[in-house]
């Protein structure tokens with residue numbers, strides 16, 4: 001077989017589409033909304049507040065990209081009961097899970113098919129699943145990574161990148177950049193929670209999780225969840241935004257601990273897991289400081305809750 005090299009982002013897109021279509025990702029990793037109902041409730045209350053800042057338009061859309069099992073939205077809708085809910089989800093399997101929790105939602109493959117009008121978009125651990133292009137600096141200049149027969153090959157590239165030392169790796173998430181640009185172009189608000197550094201930098205952040213363990217991203221496409229750190233610096237240059245702030249600062253400002261305490265008092269049997277989850281979301285060694293929150297919004301917006 002004389003396989004043609006496949007650009008790394010195309011490989012990652014294909015592998016992840018197969019993975020999400022056939023696997024239960026939540027057997028492999030845990031996310032904020034899966035840890036505690038408070039996560040989605042706080043985001044629902046936040047979205048309702050933002051809607052009021054927008055002037056409470058009646059036709060507002062509450063959207064979510066990559067809703068997983070639909071837990072975040074189901075929790076959010078308790079804090080902000082509304083019916084005009086749209087999901088962007090590619091996996092038929094996860095769509096079925098989402099339908100079980102939010103039956104009246106409307107599903108889309110991509111942002112472009114959502115109806116026009118005022119919109120608030122939530123996205124937790126969505127952008128990290130989108131494919132990245134990877135470049136590596138060689139003596140001769142920048143090369144782009146391709147995959148051929150299960151191995152990486154570097155081909156010369158004229159992509160415009162900083163003059164990093166030889167051996168450096170740069171990643172570009174074109175899907176994420178296009179997504180935030182499209183939100184900004186329609187004047188929507190987008191709240192993105194994901195892991196990655198505050199500022200752009202060099203480094204290979206691609207990782208794969210297979211059956212709960214780190215794996216070789218190239219080894220078994222479709223069997224592992226492949227992600228890359230989100231480049232919040234690049235997103236902020238692509239669209240007007242507030243943040244990024246660390247997840248612990250954002251969730252604490254929104255009242256994570258107060259809400260957790262109230263629930264724990266009302267339901268002593270759940271007090272321990274609720275408190276543990278709140279800590280896991282905020283402890284710097286756990287999810288508190290690697291995870292960042294960025295809000296894409298029109299430039300004239302006041303500072304929104306969590307971004308003070």
Ligand code: SAH
Nearest residue numbers: 020031066067068088089090091124125129
């Ligand atoms: N937000 C959820 C799930 C995160 S997993 C949570 O926090 O629990 C990533 C989600 O993004 C899954 O629902 C996956 O199917 C979806 N997804 C990944 N790539 C996608 C793409 N290109 N288009 C639409 N959805 C995608």
